[in-house]
Amino acid sequence: MCRRRRNGKFLPMAGGSSLFDVAGRVVIVTGGGRGIGRVYCEHFAAAGMQVVVADIYAEEAEKAVHQIRQNGGKAIAVRTDISQPAEVEAMAEAAARELGGIDALVNNASLMSSLPRRPWEQIPLEEWDRVMAVDLRGLFLCCRAVVPHMRKKGKGKIVNISSGRVLEGTPNRLHYTTAKAGVIGFTRALARELGADQINVNVVLPGLTLSDTQVASSESSYLAGEDAKKRALGRAQYPEDLVGTVLYLLSDASDYVTGQSFNVDGGKVMH
Numbered sequence: 001m002c003r004r005r006r007n008g009k010f011l012p013m014a015g016g017s018s019l020f021d022v023a024g025r026v027v028i029v030t031g032g033g034r035g036i037g038r039v040y041c042e043h044f045a046a047a048g049m050q051v052v053v054a055d056i057y058a059e060e061a062e063k064a065v066h067q068i069r070q071n072g073g074k075a076i077a078v079r080t081d082i083s084q085p086a087e088v089e090a091m092a093e094a095a096a097r098e099l100g101g102i103d104a105l106v107n108n109a110s111l112m113s114s115l116p117r118r119p120w121e122q123i124p125l126e127e128w129d130r131v132m133a134v135d136l137r138g139l140f141l142c143c144r145a146v147v148p149h150m151r152k153k154g155k156g157k158i159v160n161i162s163s164g165r166v167l168e169g170t171p172n173r174l175h176y177t178t179a180k181a182g183v184i185g186f187t188r189a190l191a192r193e194l195g196a197d198q199i200n201v202n203v204v205l206p207g208l209t210l211s212d213t214q215v216a217s218s219e220s221s222y223l224a225g226e227d228a229k230k231r232a233l234g235r236a237q238y239p240e241d242l243v244g245t246v247l248y249l250l251s252d253a254s255d256y257v258t259g260q261s262f263n264v265d266g267g268k269v270m271h
Contacts, residue, residue, distance in 0.1 A: 019253040023048025026099045027250060028091065030082050030142060031109030033060030035211040036161075039239035040106060040246060045073030047247060052095045054080040055109070074099075082109050082138030083130075092145035102149035104157040104250045107142055107183075110135045112163075112176050120174040128175045135179035139186060147199065155198040159249045160187050162261070164207040167269045180205075184261055191259030200258040202249050207265025209237045232267025241266070 027044055031037040033055030041051045045068040053068075055061040058079035068075040076098055080091040095102050111134040115127070143158060150156025163180040164170075170177060184203055191201040208227050228236045245264050248254055263271040 020248070020251045021048075022104075022247065022251050024050065025103040025250070026050045026052065026095060026101055027104040027106060028052040028054055028095055028102060028142075028146065029106045029108055030054045030080065030138070031056075032106075033057050033062075033064050033077075035113070036206070036209060036239040036242060037106075037108040038064050039211070040108060040243065041075065042068060042071075042073075043240075043243045043247070044250075045075055046071065049104075049250075050099045051075040052091070052099065053077045054082075054091050056081045082142055083133040085141055088138075088141040088145045091142075092149060095146075096149050101153055102146045102156070103153060105142060105146045105159070106246060106250075107139050107158070107160045109138060110161070110176075110179070112173070115173055115176060117172040119172065123175055131175040131179055135176065136182050136186070139183060143190060143201075147194065147197070150199050151197050155255075156200070157250045157254070158190070158194075158199065158201040159246055160201070160203040162187075162203050162205045164205045164263060164265045164269060166205065167263065167271055187261070188259045195258060200249070200254060202254070202258060203261050204242065204245055204249070205261060205263045205265070205271075206242050207231070207237050207263075207268055209239055209242065211239050227268070228266075230268045231265065235266065237264075237266055 027049050029037050029041050029051060032041045032053035041053050041064055045051045051068060053061045053064045053075055061077035061079060065075040065077040078091045078094045080087050082088055092102060111131050139160060160183050162183040165177045166181045187201050187203040194201055228234060242264050245262050263269060
């Protein structure tokens with residue numbers, strides 16, 4: 001049997017397949033009621049995870065949970081505005097109380113699809129502040145709420161979702177791009193602070209993804225642009241294209257990976 005070395009000692013190494021086994025683990029997905037978040041929830045449940053679908057849109061969260069249960073999975077819905085500390089704490093407490101703890105968090109929720117595309121100097125100050133409250137403060141609040149529960153378990157996985165816009169400098173949603181750049185710095189610093197707790201913190205940067213919310217909020221001419229042609233894989237990106245990377249980061253296979261950025265865009269930006 002293969003063996004690995006830790007602290008000068010050789011230990012038995014689990015079979016390769018078990019490294020990717022996430023069955024039974026409790027994962028919170030913010031913004032899990034629709035868009036890419038819902039796809040994450042459905043696939044995590046199919047992999048045997050117990051899923052907390054946290055979303056500001058309670059009805060969408062309930063619909064997602066209903067579908068997961070119909071398919072034989074286990075999930076609960078928690079209406080959560082991640083910019084509100086009390087609601088975030090309630091989300092974490094519900095997960096721990098109803099499912100027995102918290103093993104993982106996917107910080108997927110963000111304010112993006114409802115934002116008009118416009119030049120930076122036309123962004124209203126209140127809109128700028130709202131984006132920062134959700135996309136950065138919400139991230140901080142969610143991590144702060146779940147980490148004590150992960151410490152009780154002796155380990156944990158946090159996956160933050162940024163955006164490929166950061167690597168390209170995509171214009172016309174400057175507040176969103178700025179916040180998503182902050183997610184990367186947040187991830188690196190938090191990974192340093194939580195390493196001793198065996199809590200891994202990584203970040204995924206999706207390219208333009210044809211989720212239902214993205215399609216609903218975009219002009220067809222924008223979605224049919226040159227984006228796919230610029231990718232090495234030469235096709236559009238869909239939510240399912242992100243699932244494998246995130247599942248890897250939630251599994252034991254990534255136990256020695258932390259503070260890292262994973263660009264998933266079909267090879268448009270080589271990072």
